[in-house]
Amino acid sequence: MKEINKYRDCLCMLSNEYKEAEVEAEKKDAVCVGLINQKPGKMESFNKTALFVRVSGDKTGMVYLQDLEKDPGEVLREAYENSNYVTTARREAFQKQAEDNFCDDSTLEHTETVILYNKAKELSHEVGKLSDQFSYIEVKLTETIQEYGIVNSYGVDKSCKKKYYEASINLTCCEPVHRSMVKEITKDCLDDIRTELFLEEIREWLDLPVMTGRLTKNDVPAVLHGTVVCNILLTAWQMFAGPEYLSRGSAFSGLLGKKIGSELVNLVDCQNCEGYGYQKDFDCEGTKTKNTYVIKNGRMNGLLHNLDSAGKMGELATGNAGRDVNLISDQTQIRVIPTNFCLEAGDKTQEQLLSMLDEGIYIYESYDMFHSLNIASGDFAIPCKGIVYSKGRPTGVVEGITMSGNMKELLLSIEAIGSRMDSVSMVMSKSFQVLAPGIYVNNLHVTG
Amino acid sequence: MIERNRLQDILELARSKGGDFSEAFFEEQDETNITQTNGMVQGVKTKHIKGVGLYVLAGVQSIYLYSNDTSEASLTDLALRASGLMEITLKQNQKAGTGKTLQEVSHKNPNTILRYPSTVSYKDKIRLLQETYETTKDNNQLLSSQLDYFDTDRRILIANSEGLYTGDRRISSRVRFKMVTGDEKNSFSHWEDYTRAKGFEAFIDNKEYFEFAKNLPVRMENMRTADTIRPGVMPVVLAKGACGTLWHECCGHTLEATAIASKQSFFVDKIGEKVASDKVTLLDDGTLGNYYGSDAIDDEGHKKQRNVLIEDGVLKEYMCDRLHGRMIGRESTGNGRRQNYTFAPVARMTNTYLAPGKDEEEEMIRSLPEGLYVESLGGGFGGTQFSIQVNEGYLIKNGQIDRQIKGIMLTGNGLDIMKKVDRVGKDLGFEGGSFCGAASGLVPVTAMQPMVRISEMSVG
Numbered sequence: 003m004k005e006i007n008k009y010r011d012c013l014c015m016l017s018n019e020y021k022e023a024e025v026e027a028e029k030k031d032a033v034c035v036g037l038i039n040q041k042p043g044k045m046e047s048f049n050k051t052a053l054f055v056r057v058s059g060d061k062t063g064m065v066y067l068q069d070l071e072k073d074p075g076e077v078l079r080e081a082y083e084n085s086n087y088v089t090t091a092r093r094e095a096f097q098k099q100a101e102d103n104f105c106d107d108s109t110l111e112h113t114e115t116v117i118l119y120n121k122a123k124e125l126s127h128e129v130g131k132l133s134d135q136f137s138y139i140e141v142k143l144t145e146t147i148q149e150y151g152i153v154n155s156y157g158v159d160k161s162c163k164k165k166y167y168e169a170s171i172n173l174t175c176c177e178p179v180h181r182s183m184v185k186e187i188t189k190d191c192l193d194d195i196r197t198e199l200f201l202e203e204i205r206e207w208l209d210l211p212v213m214t215g216r217l218t219k220n221d222v223p224a225v226l227h228g229t230v231v232c233n234i235l236l237t238a239w240q241m242f243a244g245p246e247y248l249s250r251g252s253a254f255s256g257l258l259g260k261k262i263g264s265e266l267v268n269l270v271d272c273q274n275c276e277g278y279g280y281q282k283d284f285d286c287e288g289t290k291t292k293n294t295y296v297i298k299n300g301r302m303n304g305l306l307h308n309l310d311s312a313g314k315m316g317e318l319a320t321g322n323a324g325r326d327v328n329l330i331s332d333q334t335q336i337r338v339i340p341t342n343f344c345l346e347a348g349d350k351t352q353e354q355l356l357s358m359l360d361e362g363i364y365i366y367e368s369y370d371m372f373h374s375l376n377i378a379s380g381d382f383a384i385p386c387k388g389i390v391y392s393k394g395r396p397t398g399v400v401e402g403i404t405m406s407g408n409m410k411e412l413l414l415s416i417e418a419i420g421s422r423m424d425s426v427s428m429v430m431s432k433s434f435q436v437l438a439p440g441i442y443v444n445n446l447h448v449t450g
Numbered sequence: 451m452i453e454r455n456r457l458q459d460i461l462e463l464a465r466s467k468g469g470d471f472s473e474a475f476f477e478e479q480d481e482t483n484i485t486q487t488n489g490m491v492q493g494v495k496t497k498h499i500k501g502v503g504l505y506v507l508a509g510v511q512s513i514y515l516y517s518n519d520t521s522e523a524s525l526t527d528l529a530l531r532a533s534g535l536m537e538i539t540l541k542q543n544q545k546a547g548t549g550k551t552l553q554e555v556s557h558k559n560p561n562t563i564l565r566y567p568s569t570v571s572y573k574d575k576i577r578l579l580q581e582t583y584e585t586t587k588d589n590n591q592l593l594s595s596q597l598d599y600f601d602t603d604r605r606i607l608i609a610n611s612e613g614l615y616t617g618d619r620r621i622s623s624r625v626r627f628k629m630v631t632g633d634e635k636n637s638f639s640h641w642e643d644y645t646r647a648k649g650f651e652a653f654i655d656n657k658e659y660f661e662f663a664k665n666l667p668v669r670m671e672n673m674r675t676a677d678t679i680r681p682g683v684m685p686v687v688l689a690k691g692a693c694g695t696l697w698h699e700c701c702g703h704t705l706e707a708t709a710i711a712s713k714q715s716f717f718v719d720k721i722g723e724k725v726a727s728d729k730v731t732l733l734d735d736g737t738l739g740n741y742y743g744s745d746a747i748d749d750e751g752h753k754k755q756r757n758v759l760i761e762d763g764v765l766k767e768y769m770c771d772r773l774h775g776r777m778i779g780r781e782s783t784g785n786g787r788r789q790n791y792t793f794a795p796v797a798r799m800t801n802t803y804l805a806p807g808k809d810e811e812e813e814m815i816r817s818l819p820e821g822l823y824v825e826s827l828g829g830g831f832g833g834t835q836f837s838i839q840v841n842e843g844y845l846i847k848n849g850q851i852d853r854q855i856k857g858i859m860l861t862g863n864g865l866d867i868m869k870k871v872d873r874v875g876k877d878l879g880f881e882g883g884s885f886c887g888a889a890s891g892l893v894p895v896t897a898m899q900p901m902v903r904i905s906e907m908s909v910g
Contacts, residue, residue, distance in 0.1 A: 035535075038510075042539035045513040047531045050501065050792060052518070064495040068518035072498075084494040087572050090487070116538050137713045174713045180834060182714050249594050251630055251639050332598070334483055334495040370831030373839040374859065378630060378639035379674075383910060385837035385861045402835060402861050404681060404910025430891055449681035449910050450861065 003027050003151035003161045005051050009074045013155050019059055020082055022096050024154035026054040026286055033112055034144040035119045037126045043140060054286070054325075054334070057081035058096070061088035066334045094336070095309035097288035100157035106283075110147045110165045113192060118143055121195065122169075128197045129171060133208050138174035143167065143195065152288040160288060166279035168427065169195045173204065179212045183367075187425060188279025188435060203424075206352070210366060215390040215398020217450060223362035224405070224446035225355045228424030230386065231438035233371040235343055236426060238409060239436065240327070241377045242269070242296035242304075243338040244311025253380030253409060254302060262302045263413030268346040269297040271306055273321055278342045280427075280435055284321060286336060291321035297413070306338045326433035328372065345438040348419025355420050358442050359391040365405060365446075372429075380409040388448065403450030411445075418442035451476070451607075452522050454552050454615065460504075460522075461611045462549055464529040467536040469506040469513075471772070472549070473610035475749065476502050476520060477791040482567060484599040486579040489587065494572060503791040504528045508540060510777045514794035550613030557746040557753050560739045563621045565649040567601035575599050578653050582625065582663045589667040591631045598626040601650070608751040618746040622883075622894065623652045627663065631670045638674035640841075642666060645883040647742045647894070673841060676856035679909075685821035686860065686907040687814050687846065691879030694897035695827045695838055697732060698802050698886065700864035702897070703832030705734075705759050706785070707774035707797040708889060716834055716865045717765060725765045726868035729807050732760040734769055736784060736800035742883025742894040743800035750786035750795050757783050760868075771797040789891025796890045804899040807874025814873045814903045821846040822909055824860070837861040840909075859910045867904060875901035 009025040016023055034046035055065045055077050063084025065077055122143040130139055144167065151161035170186035185200050241252040248255075254262060263269075273282050273291035282291045287309050295303045305311070308323035324339025325332075356364060368386040375382040383406040389396045420439035427435040452460075457474060464472040479499040485492045502525060503516040513535050515528040579597050586595060600623070607617040628641040644662055646652035653659050688696055704715035717725065726732075736754030738744050745754055750772050758766050768778065771786030774797050786795035815823060823844045830838030838860045845852040878900050885892040 042511045044794070045511075045535045045539070046515065046794070047513070047528075047535065048516045048792065050516065050518045062493070064493065066495065066497040067500075069498055069500045070518070080496060084496060084572075087484070087491055087494045087576055089491040091490075094493075115535060119538055140712065172712070176713060180716070249630065250637050251594075255637075332483055332495075332600075334497055335485065335493065369833065369835065370829075370837045370839075370859075373829035373831070374837070376639060378632075378637045381857055383839075383857055383859045385831070385835065385859060385910065387835075402863065402908050404837075404859055404861060404908075406681075406857065406910070430887060450908055 003029070003149060005029060005053065005070055006151055006153050010153060012074045012078055013153055016155055020078065021058045021093070022155050023057045023078055024096055024152065026152045027150060028052050029149040030146055032144055032146040033115055033118060034142060035115065035122045036140065036142045037122055038140050039138065040126050040130055055081050056094065057085060058093040059085050060093070061085045061090065062094035063088065064334055095313055096154055096156060097158050097309065098156040100159070102290055103159045105159070106162045108163055110163050112147065113145055118145055121192065125169065125171070125197055125200065129200065129204060132201065132204055135175040135177050136173055137176040140172040143169045145192070152284070154288065158288045160284055162283040164281055166190050167192055167195050168279060168432070171200055183207050186427060188427065190277060190279055190281065194277070211389060211396050211399060213398045215400050217390060217400050217403060217448060219361070220449055221445055221447055223359060224443050224448070225359055225364045226441050226443065227366045228420065228422065228438050228440045229426060230365050230368045231345060231441055232424055232426040232436045233368045234375065234382070234384070235345065235436040235438055236371045236428065237375045237377065239340050239343045241380070241409065242306055244305040244307040244315060245338055246377060247305050248311060248314055251378050253378060257302050260302055261300050262410060263297050263300040264416045265300040266348060266416055266419050267297050267300050267413055268295065269344070270295045270346060271322065271340040271343050273341040275342065280341050282321070282341055285323040286325060287319070287323040289319040289321040289323060291341070294320045294322070306340060308336060308338050311338065324433065326428065326431035340434050343434065343436045347421050347423055347439045350418045350420050352420060352422060352440060355418060355440050355442050357394070358418060360394050362391050363388040363446070363448055364391060375409070382407060382409065400450065403448055405446055405448050407447050412443065415443040415445055416441050417444050452525065456522055457609050458549065458552055460525045460529045461609065463526065464504055464506045464532040465549070465611060467533040468540045469508045469532070469536055471507040471611055473505040473608065473750065474502060474525070475505065475791055476607040477604065479602065479604040479790065480568070481600060481602045482575065484572070484575055484579060486583060486597045488595055489583045491576055499790060501791040503794070504532060505794060506532045506536065507773060508536060510773065511539060512773050512794065516791050549611035552609055552615040553613050555614060555616045557616070559618060559620070559746040560737050560744045561621065561647040562740060563649040564651040566621060567603055567623065567649055570650040574650070582660070585660050585664045586667055591633070591671045592667045593630040593632055593637055596628040600624045600626070606749065610751065614751045616747055616751045620745055621649050622647050622742065623650060627666050629667055629670060631667050632674055636674065638670055640670050640673065643884060645742055647740050647744060647883065669842065672854055673856055676854040678857055679845065679855045681858070681910045683906055683908055685818050686824060686904045686909065687821060688824045688899065688902050689826070690875060690877055690901045691898060692881040693824055693827050694803055694881060694899035695830055697804055697899060698799060698895065698897035699830040699832040699836040699838050700862070700867050701732070702799050702802050703888070704834060704864060705768055706799070707768050707770040707778055707780070710768050711774045711777035714833065717768070720765050723765055724763050725865065726760055726763040727871040728763045729871050729874045730760055730763050730868055731758070731805035732802070733758050733805060734785070734800055734802045738801050741801045741896050743896045748784045748786045749788045750782065752782050752784040752786065754800065755784040769797045769799060771795050787890060787893045789893055793890040798888060798890060798893050799886060799895050801896045803878060803897065804874065804902065806876050806878050806900045809873040809875055811875045811901045814875070814901060815846055815851065816849040818846050819848060823851050834863060835861070836864055861908050861910050867907060870905045870907070871902060872905045873903035
């Protein structure tokens with residue numbers, strides 16, 4: 003990567019005070035086209051490169067910068083001086099495995115913007131045809147070329163380029179009742195952004211009953227829509243992060259190897275799989291990525307690790323070192339982050355899942371994914387909307403309700419898993435996504 | 451920094467294929483972060499953000515471009531990209547009028563800074579964390595403690611085709627407390643920020659800050675060991691000060707022009723109509739001195755202003771940025787905000803508060819046979835349906851505050867809740883500030899209220 007080229011010489015000839023040094027670069031170049039109510043809407047285009055520089059003397063200091071004109075020697079010096087104030091017992095972990103170095107010098111070009119625009123226009127048009135009830139239709143299609151590289155004084159020298167697409171549809175209906183939905187997908191190929199991926203769920207959403215129902219029981223079997231499961235996973239994945247596990251900050255701390263879910267449950271972080279929009283060849287510490295099962299057939303199988311947490315547990319890093327962990331995390335801290343955190347699909351269609359509900363509730367929408375789950379205790383209280391089922395038939399919509407319980411109970415209570423995957427990207431940073439199908443649970447506490 | 455006349459040329463170029471407005475937003479930000487874990491300094495990090503955003507409007511169509519390269523060549527490239535995008539989407543290539551000559555305007559930032567972070571040594575910042583840890587470490591239930599010190603020095607410059615050339619400097623200081631308390635069997639993780647729109651003086655000889663630190667693990671243990679209740683509908687009394695989050699979530703977001711333009715609000719076409727109890731007068735004021743949501747200007751260069759949103763229950767105004775204001779036919783209200791140059795500005799809250807009323811605080815609880823008293827709220831979610839986490843809540847029994855309860859959320863429909871406000875106290879209280887996350891990133895806000903009573907609310 004040309005953005006880190008000028009640091010190479012400095013890294014080869016480190017000052018004696020510096021025991022190790024590393025420069026990581028992340029670059030994004032993107033075009034986003036948008037339509038609002040079938041007309042040109044919000045367009046975006048950007049290119050941004052950020053450098054993360056770490057230098058260790060006896061300890062490790064760090065500098066984050068976006069000003070690429072700064073003198074590399076001065077930046078390394080600033081990071082080193084920061085290290086002088088650190089009082090922990092040891093330096094941060096650096097990647098020392100240089101045998102899988104590679105330089106991705108492929109050329110990735112942006113698609114002509116008019117092609118992207120026409121694709122978004124077609125999507126908007128097809129959605130618009132579904133109903134005359136829409137009062138707002140916003141379609142966005144983004145093409146991103148992401149390039150990242152890492153160079154350090156141990157000879158690690160890697161770079162990689164990826165191109166991916168994110169499409170989202172934001173809908174509002176004012177009649178017969180006011181309601182909104184968002185559907186988003188990410189893909190690594192523009193041709194895979196297909197209209198039908200959106201239409202099935204939008205049709206289902208339009209067909210949801212609107213008459214008001216009443217909650218008569220609080221502990222009932224339930225079907226959770228895939229996006230509801232995704233919203234839980236957006237926070238719950240942290241319960242499988244090595245640092246949280248080690249600090250007893252996860253309700254699953256100490257349960258590695260134990261049964262924590264029903265046998266149907268397989269939770270995996272897929273980091274480098276064809277088809278997904280988000281992919282990584284190596285993480286921000288330079289560790290090669292892999293797919294890691296954190297739950298396999300209901301048993302806690304593994305953890306997501308960076309070099310530090312893996313080292314402390316005597317395990318190998320899983321390539322999950324990252325920064326944009328949640329809404330409030332600081333970019334300068336290396337933590338653990340998933341890429342495509344996924345509840346593996348089962349074999350039930352949406353209709354089959356709902357047909358399992360005799361007396362129960364279908365939770366089709368939830369909100370506030372970031373304040374409603376405590377990862378240390380596993381307790382959750384999630385605001386949501388649902389449809390009450392009685393004698394196998396929907397009887398009405400209940401809003402302003404809360405589903406509550408504990409993650410340990412929820413995972414054990416899963417009796418069927420759907421075959422259609424939904425996905426939700428991390429809000430704002432778009433640094434990872436979670437994917438999940440709908441699930442049937444034998445008991446859920448619902449109030450409101 | 452690019453010369454002013456060249457900047458003017460670039461603003462013209464960006465509009466050249468039919469834009470009626472263009473703006474350049476330059477930003478430089480320095481931030482220090484010191485992380486202390488269980489009394490040891492774990493990391494010292496410095497962060498330097500620098501970049502430029504270029505914004506072009508053609509009616510209600512918008513194009514936003516940004517780069518971390520602020521050179522003239524990069525800006526020219528962005529302007530060309532903008533005109534290229536405009537060409538694709540505008541059916542007819544409209545002729546842009548000539549922009550006005552840039553004229554410098556300055557406004558005073560209402561936040562007074564005594565000790566700029568850059569003038570304070572790392573040793574002093576680390577000493578602060580050490581003294582903070584000393585006040586908490588003897589708590590037997592504290593399993594782990596992470597303290598993060600942050601200070602931010604943000605400088606922005608805005609120039610636009612209407613001739614505006616203005617800037618602002620924004621300083622803030624914050625300590626984030628992330629702690630785990632409990633015992634071998636059950637632990638509880640929680641974080642809170644102590645935030646001020648001040649320099650390092652925010653912490654010096656500040657008894658309130660150290661009391662906050664000392665009390666946090668105690669409060670967390672009370673939260674962990676509190677009782678649970680069967681959820682239901684009940685009267686809710688919310689303490690003065692930071693419980694103003696209620697207003698931020700239950701109606702603040704739906705009063706933003708972004709929600710109005712996308713029809714995702716119950717306030718669409720309701721200006722002049724009664725939307726809340728007579729006791730509700732709601733304001734958003736970005737001019738308050740030393741408040742986290744205050745600045746000299748918004749992120750589009752408008753002077754910050756005091757906006758009365760609801761007066762005696764009647765809807766008066768929405769919060770508008772330039773683009774979404776255009777979409778709904780209204781002027782900007784100085785609410786165009788963004789986390790940094792990587793976001794286009796949208797309408798966001800600043801310091802949102804419920805105006806004081808005339809009711810007695812003590813009577814609000816005394817007159818209730820049963821209900822919920824909320825001492826502090828956590829984060830929440832806004833929209834037509836809102837939800838807010840209750841950090842510290844107590845049952846009210848026979849007019850008295852009873853035992854503490856945990857694991858509850860306040861949920862409801864904002865329009866419904868606003869009509870059920872039956873008491874508003876006389877004293878507004880204060881909030882240090884927090885972040886609000888939405889379409890233009892995390893922006894600093896405060897939300898305050900006097901003690902308030904809602905006659906009926908869903909406690910889940």
